[in-house]
Amino acid sequence: MSEIIAIYPGSFDPLTNGHVDIIQRGSRLFDRIVVGVLVNLEKSPLFTVPERVEIARGVFRGWTNVEVDTFDGLLVDYARSKRASVIVRGLRAISDFEFEMQMALMNRRLSPEVETVFMMPAEPYTYVSSRLVKEVVALGGSVTGLVPDVVEERLRQKKNARETMRA
């Protein structure tokens, strides 16, 4: 039987424990899961794509069926290039649903052979988003336990660097 490869696409700016939770679930369910970091030139990210890849590769070092990669262009084209038949997305709350449904149905129209699978993160992460994590850290709050330790450290370094620049 051929292996089932899944893509878990996203911005991961930064990677949160909600993402890690979904990747862990996906790594149990599928033969291989590829974390696809979107190269999106339009957004102004906090972490560069190479930084996000380096962080994720560090977090998933030793997870034998998890690969970290980048992509641009259409997600379904990337999925095809990786021989992936599944797109994994996390669903935290009803508020995620509308956009996720639009993406899943558009991707299905573009590539009917690729199935989108939604997974719910563990309850402690249902309110965690990269956007909120960045906001809390920028305003001096703690995100301990909501992101991997390395992400917390890198967020602190970014904040200190910005404050030094401003001083």
Ligand code: PNS
């Ligand atoms: O972490 P995000 O920002 O919610 O991830 C969004 C992502 C990367 C899944 C989405 O922007 C995407 O798939 N972009 C690739 C371009 C594409 O295929 N667009 C059409 C999808 S309907």
